[in-house]
Amino acid sequence: MRTPAGQECRFYYENFHRGRSDQECRLLDANPKNAHKWHPSDCGNCPVPAILQANSSPNLVLEAKINKGFLNLFGRKVEVRAFCSKHLIDVAEPRVGCPECAKEKPGLSDLFNL
Numbered sequence: 001m002r003t004p005a006g007q008e009c010r011f012y013y014e015n016f017h018r019g020r021s022d023q024e025c026r027l028l029d030a031n032p033k034n035a036h037k038w039h040p041s042d043c044g045n046c047p048v049p050a051i052l053q054a055n056s057s058p059n060l061v062l063e064a065k066i067n068k069g070f071l072n073l074f075g076r077k078v079e080v081r082a083f084c085s086k087h088l089i090d091v092a093e094p095r096v097g098c099p100e101c102a103k104e105k106p107g108l109s110d111l112f113n114l
Contacts, residue, residue, distance in 0.1 A: 004040040007049035027064045028078070036066040036076070046078040047094075054095040059086040062094065 003012045004023075011027035025038045027048060048064060062082050069075025082094035084101060091098050 003043040003046075003049065005043040005046070005049075007043070008053070009043070009046075009049045010052060011048060012043065025064075027062060028066065031063055031065055034065040036068055038066065039076075042066060042076060042078055045076075047080055048078070051080065051082070051094045055097045057084075057097050057101060059084050059101060060091065060094065060097060061085050 001009065001012050001014065003009050011025055013022070013024050013026055015022040023040055025042070025046075028034050028038045028042075046064075048062060051062065060082055061084070062080055064078055064080045067077045067079050069077065080094060082091040083089060084091055084098035087098060087100040089098065089100065096102075
């Protein structure tokens with residue numbers, strides 16, 4: 001679904017049908033450690049849509065929380081942590097993905113070595 005910032009994100013949900021006014025980030029809502037309430041303006045500086053576009057691995061699990069800024073409104077940042085559910089390791093760069101999963105994929109030399 002398209003976020004208020006104009007990017008596609010599978011964790012964003014909105015429903016304005018028949019007078020409803022529901023907007024939520026299901027990734028942030030799923031984290032019980034997130035102490036701050038999500039606002040639609042948080043989508044503007046969220047790295048999750050870019051991560052999802054760069055890496056479509058089914059083993060990549062994301063966890064997000066909001067770091068508060070000045071007066072809990074200005075300078076708020078969405079912090080994302082990623083790990084691989086297949087190898088059970090933290091992923092340092094979520095856009096690139098799990099290094100162990102990358103080792104398992106065949107390289108170009110393997111494809112042309114008949």
